[in-house]
Amino acid sequence: MNRYLEDLTVGDRFELPPVHVHEDELLKFAREFDPQPMHTDPQAAAEGAFKGLIASGWHTAALVMKRNAEARILGDTPMLGLGVDKLEWPQPVRPGDTLQVITEITKITPSRSKPQFGIVAMTTTAYNQHGETVFVAHPNCWVPRRPV
């Protein structure tokens, strides 16, 4: 089932299932996409500023996307990102962390250039098991209007 612009409301809030950060997956992602010792080398990371491995911020972003995609917030309607207004990594993500992702709809704007679409602004936030915010992003998605 598709969900359309008319099915969404500012304030809609989705608490997504927790995501566990495994050390082997952290290393694998970083070795492929963000090969820096703080992400790829446990020994060097232990001696570095963070006293241990930290996840690539882009890995955290990808894990948050995974939860949002799996949640099918828009049903069968694709979640098509136009961009992200702002993205922050306030605290590092470490192996063994469990992240809780919460996504909320903050603004719904009918598109002027594409009348059959609207832009849905969301805030998606990830917290670790200590309640610290480790990721915040404000994505904008294209969502179709209900066909007449």
Add this chain to the structure above:
Amino acid sequence: MNRYLEDLTVGDRFELPPVHVHEDELLKFAREFDPQPMHTDPQAAAEGAFKGLIASGWHTAALVMKRNAEARILGDTPMLGLGVDKLEWPQPVRPGDTLQVITEITKITPSRSKPQFGIVAMTTTAYNQHGETVFVAHPNCWVPRRPV
């Protein structure tokens, strides 16, 4: 060798080696992190709005990070993201595309809260083989000042 805040100049520009987008890697990333038919199912994608598979925007972001990390713009100094001011995916990335990534330093601000650091604002842009912009991000990185 580490590069410090004092070694960087607004306008420094890095043309990074091209990155080729392989269909199998596109599918693999999407099936793990962004399981939506436009990214994971060639048949469904061919019948969809984009007339073919498109890469997850987070895959594009990760490929751009890969080139930036490999370029060692800061030498041995880690490229530590504080956040991204804005991130856009103006055009889709498709299997077989070759992306050219260009990163430029746009602003250097000594930190008030951490006097031994500064914040370096960059713009990193990816173009496809047709010269179309497919990704733009404005990341901010922590960079240490040269020790006295």
